[in-house]
Amino acid sequence: MAPISIRTVLISESVDPRCRAILEENGIRVTEKQNMKKDELIAELKDYDGLVVRSATKVTADVINAADNLKIIGRAGTGVDNVDVDAATKKGIIVMNTPSGNTLSAAELTCALLMSLSRNVPQAVMSMKQGNWDRKKFMGSELYGKVLGIVGLGRIGKEVASRMQSFGMKTIGYDPITPVEVSASWGVEQMSLDQLWPQCDYITVHTPLMPSTVGLLNDETFAKCKKGVKVVNCARGGIIDEAALLRAVESGQCGGAGLDVFVEEPPKDRNLVDHPNVISCPHLGASTKEAQARCGQDIALQIVDMVKGKSLVGAVNANVLASTFSQESHQLIKLGEAIGAVLQSCTASQTPLSQVHVINQGDCMKSSTGYMTSAVLVGLLNHGSGCSSNLINVLSLAKESGIMVNQTHCASDGAAAENVCKVEIVANGCSYKANGSVQCGVPILLELSGSVFRQPVALTGNLLFFKASASPQLLSSVAGLLATAGVEIESFSGPSDRTGDLWYCVGVSSPLPDLGALKSLVKEAAQLTL
Numbered sequence: 001m002a003p004i005s006i007r008t009v010l011i012s013e014s015v016d017p018r019c020r021a022i023l024e025e026n027g028i029r030v031t032e033k034q035n036m037k038k039d040e041l042i043a044e045l046k047d048y049d050g051l052v053v054r055s056a057t058k059v060t061a062d063v064i065n066a067a068d069n070l071k072i073i074g075r076a077g078t079g080v081d082n083v084d085v086d087a088a089t090k091k092g093i094i095v096m097n098t099p100s101g102n103t104l105s106a107a108e109l110t111c112a113l114l115m116s117l118s119r120n121v122p123q124a125v126m127s128m129k130q131g132n133w134d135r136k137k138f139m140g141s142e143l144y145g146k147v148l149g150i151v152g153l154g155r156i157g158k159e160v161a162s163r164m165q166s167f168g169m170k171t172i173g174y175d176p177i178t179p180v181e182v183s184a185s186w187g188v189e190q191m192s193l194d195q196l197w198p199q200c201d202y203i204t205v206h207t208p209l210m211p212s213t214v215g216l217l218n219d220e221t222f223a224k225c226k227k228g229v230k231v232v233n234c235a236r237g238g239i240i241d242e243a244a245l246l247r248a249v250e251s252g253q254c255g256g257a258g259l260d261v262f263v264e265e266p267p268k269d270r271n272l273v274d275h276p277n278v279i280s281c282p283h284l285g286a287s288t289k290e291a292q293a294r295c296g297q298d299i300a301l302q303i304v305d306m307v308k309g310k311s312l313v314g315a316v317n318a319n320v321l322a323s324t325f326s327q328e329s330h331q332l333i334k335l336g337e338a339i340g341a342v343l344q345s346c347t348a349s350q351t352p353l354s355q356v357h358v359i360n361q362g363d364c365m366k367s368s369t370g371y372m373t374s375a376v377l378v379g380l381l382n383h384g385s386g387c388s389s390n391l392i393n394v395l396s397l398a399k400e401s402g403i404m405v406n407q408t409h410c411a412s413d414g415a416a417a418e419n420v421c422k423v424e425i426v427a428n429g430c431s432y433k434a435n436g437s438v439q440c441g442v443p444i445l446l447e448l449s450g451s452v453f454r455q456p457v458a459l460t461g462n463l464l465f466f467k468a469s470a471s472p473q474l475l476s477s478v479a480g481l482l483a484t485a486g487v488e489i490e491s492f493s494g495p496s497d498r499t500g501d502l503w504y505c506v507g508v509s510s511p512l513p514d515l516g517a518l519k520s521l522v523k524e525a526a527q528l529t530l
Ligand SMILES: NC(=O)C1=CN([C@@H]2O[C@H](COP(=O)(O)OP(=O)(O)OC[C@H]3O[C@@H](n4cnc5c(N)ncnc54)[C@H](O)[C@@H]3O)[C@@H](O)[C@H]2O)C=CC1
Pocket: 078, 079, 080, 099, 102, 103, 106, 151, 152, 153, 154, 155, 156, 157, 174, 175, 176, 177, 178, 206, 207, 208, 209, 212, 213, 234, 235, 236, 260, 261, 283, 284, 285, 286, 287
């Protein structure tokens, strides 16, 4: 993939100073501006290639759509629910996070809340500060021997499990993705949520916030829990339904809650925060020096590595790009884009484009199948159209335009070129094909809609394609017309077959000023610069 140029970055929250320092050491200009309202952020962001946020900046679709220069949104942390990732993807903007930098801190705060719930530590502290000495009121219970249900057995869930096991807790859990044997290897027995709820003395949630996790704990599931169950949410507000939680603590069905996160932050409705059995923090899970140093440093290094074309780490919406950071993939992407551009030029009058099928042939093309399709689409959609799709958004743009996209991989057929990208498109109901490969680092076209070139076309520079039936005068007539227009011929590729209307390609010193001049000599003509 072409290196992404990031010259300016706006940091809109309190991010560790290492982030700014690393970006600046690598020639990126950085501005830090916090607590901006939405309109201010929109106005400010116009000038930046990159934005670095934590959880407070709401990077909504309006913000993204107004940010015409933005190429990357870096999240110094884990959750990206404050970023409209779909809107960013559609706009071709990479969203990147640093998911492991704050794992330990979030896990430790979770454990602190579990321990505080078991011994009423915060309530006892408050009481002491009010001058009291109440040893009865704050009677607690041991964690030893109790059952902890962990919903979400990812990075943080796992760390919470091992820490709480050291207190003698039995850890059970549920996760739709983490395999049962994996969590068993760190001491968590997995089961369905219906089996889990009634067994737990404590429940802690560690999932992302998404439709399937909104309100995981609600009136119905609280009713399935042991009376007096204590719950912790150090993940995202809303995973435990706040209204249901309030009802459960009021009725005693829930014996206490430890909350670090809220649906609205800071929460305007203070009923939960003010309840005596609820202890809470202002989203402090990642607020440690260590976590902030890691996240600030990681996001800056990830951005710098991407700009330098070294690697793409932490992209949440552009995984296909992670495999595009090698010389070989740069060449294949150029090939895909060039084949797409050739097909677009040679079928420009044929609209609408309704189908694209990319067949990657040969062993070396196996790992490139994902991005080759996007590269071909970029060539097809961008060329001569003013559209500026990229590898990140082109699939969704194609889908929006109603183009059916297919990709397959097949083994080499033993022909001279082992690794071939074959593209078939349907435009205006007619089918067109182009096959290409990379030879000595240069993308080449082997075949165009039935014309197998005797000399492959090097897909670079100014190319003039024309379709005509072979005749002894054809080439001299075309050469004469080009000479009259002051255009020099630099290369020539003709079809190996001689029957019927076939495609020819001439590499020229400059585009022909009037393509119409060829009309009397050929059936179709197209030119492009690659
Ligand atoms: N309070 C804070 O300051 C912090 C909060 N977080 C939040 O903690 C949460 C967990 O973070 P990580 O462990 O790093 O994420 P992770 O991606 O490593 O783990 C999440 C796990 O949830 C599982 N999951 C998805 N849907 C599920 C469902 N319906 N039921 C049960 N499990 C489900 C996934 O399979 C995955 O294993 C995230 O929401 C993150 O934003 C993370 C860091 C700091």
